[in-house]
Amino acid sequence: MTDPRSASASPPTSADVARRAGVSRATVSYVLNGAESSARISEATRARVHAAADALGYVPHAAARALRAGASRMVLMSAPHVPAGPLYARFAHEAQSALRLLGYTVAHVAAGAAGDTGIPGVTGIPGVTGDDGGTGASGNEDGTSVDVRAWAELRPAAAVALPPTVLTPADVTLLKRAGTRAVITVGPPRVAGAHSLTMDQREVGSAAVAHLVERGRRRVGVVVPAEPGLDAFARPRLAGAHAAVAEGSGGGADVRMTPLPLALTEESAAALAARWPALGLDAVFAYNDEYAVLLLRALQDAGVRVPEDVAVIGADDLLAARLTRPRLSSVRVEHASGADFAAYVDELVRSPGARPRRRRAMTVSVTARDST
Amino acid sequence: MTDPRSASASPPTSADVARRAGVSRATVSYVLNGAESSARISEATRARVHAAADALGYVPHAAARALRAGASRMVLMSAPHVPAGPLYARFAHEAQSALRLLGYTVAHVAAGAAGDTGIPGVTGIPGVTGDDGGTGASGNEDGTSVDVRAWAELRPAAAVALPPTVLTPADVTLLKRAGTRAVITVGPPRVAGAHSLTMDQREVGSAAVAHLVERGRRRVGVVVPAEPGLDAFARPRLAGAHAAVAEGSGGGADVRMTPLPLALTEESAAALAARWPALGLDAVFAYNDEYAVLLLRALQDAGVRVPEDVAVIGADDLLAARLTRPRLSSVRVEHASGADFAAYVDELVRSPGARPRRRRAMTVSVTARDST
């Protein structure tokens, strides 16, 4: 039971516990951390210490411990700027659980715009940043974003940049310099001095277009979300679509590609559908099942027949793709399991000397249904 | 420019910077924190310090600073166990940005199952936890979950429990005892010694059922997701539905309520639709637009007419609700803005003495379309 007069006084320290138990701080540390190395503490003493700690509601101070230990067991992962898709969220969550099982404390921290560096006294409120008269706020004129400084200050064991976050080589250098044992980027395969888990969204575009070409389509529209936050995914998917035709996966057939900006609103979809005949397309890859469903509906309302007039394929294989008529074909994305990822991180933390490597973290396949 | 021979050596400390700049650690601290109180440092010295810090890639150690300062500017927020909905994600993200603007470092940490306490040496790997022979792992027989201990160890300025996370009174006590200035629960209005932002999902159920009753429906089915992770939202929504009829919002009309378990799969929906006639319902509130779309489709495939035979209403007003035929009515949920929330947190941190209060963080309204 925690002491009733809770809130007020300052948090109990190990010294408080020691005093209450009538022992030294060292003994408290031994008992509470309970490693085999300190098995030589009398049962009675241990009981007294535990009782005192409980009574006081003692919780060790992570910062003090980390400071003393020199290394933390914290894994920092970037939090997505935008509401991410469900499969993506699942991956992040799985990874988090698996890492905790390995003894790491996982924290998702925003990788967003500048602001502050977490300094107790100095807030990021506009107007405060200019007052140090030096050569600029805090150095880092070389492109290192402020967020990464905040990360480095936390001295994590590992730092994981999930898309759409990107790390510059300078970011990686800074983190490593700060003792981060594993710096990992997940996403596009650009190396940067960091280890990486490739999750190349281009493959999604390639697979979609390859499928359409296989089905005999030659004039392919590619929906590009107007929503800015999706760029990090959308651009590579479009690029992959282009790459597919460049490599001539259609057996040398000459395929025409048309990017189609589309916002996630009915109006936008209706507008696109209205000018559809003029576009002269016989297929469309819609970035995502969500966009695909929206477009499909608008096309049908405009009298365009799917798949007769135009083949439609989405991606991510969401439930929504199975609920339309016709049922939507989709590029299914299979992520590496969170457990695998966690093991990878752990391995890297243990042997930080290892040369940066790349691993595939994603495989794609086409689920063909009735819309193509 | 950061030093090329990056990775190897241990991270530079302020002492390293001092040595390189030929000054004392105190001076380094003054220059780098650049408060007006230290305006009496010569311009030349400041330049030398900055240059040294840059050259070394120096980043202050957050733990050391927090230790010294006694208080951190960290806000801990629970990360959802399950992929949360988009509006919810938006709220979380907005809050995060706004808090950063106020000078806080926000970290989302999992509030999941037990495991470890982040202790450097001791992992949570099965088999390691039993070896301290005491009265149990680390005390806490009173229900305080392990996660909260991990939170408390980090000595955050504020702790925010987002649904579906719940905090017990013991959790709250522990956190406050650890110096957390603001402990806030967002979600169901149970107070617990903590401040709270009520976001009562029951209102969603009430609004939906009230709408259906108003439309003259009397035998109402309520879809309850079979997915376990959604309980925290689903249960209160169902409860709210019941409450609506109990309070007789239908003007004393006697309304029958039937819970309908449904998994987010076509099979499950088809099965439910198959036994629909036997259920004798004239309306259904489907938890969510996602479930509503799924059910709507299955009902239509089974020959049930919407809204003639049965009125269907969803919730969350997702885009999907506007893409079905008929278009789906939905309970729209309006969250408090992230900025408001951030301001609330900040206020609480500044005046931790304040008595626990409740605030509404959500308002609901029905968007009537063609399905009811």
Place this chain on the structure above:
DNA sequence: TTGAAAGCGGTACCAC
């Protein structure tokens, strides 16, 4: 079996 003491990296008070 237990205690004393030296730091981990930063900050800030008080001298010089």
Place this chain on the structure above:
DNA sequence: GTGGTACCGCTTTCAA
């Protein structure tokens, strides 16, 4: 204008 220096809370030798 700058440099000592005493902490913050915890871990971990080394003695006793």
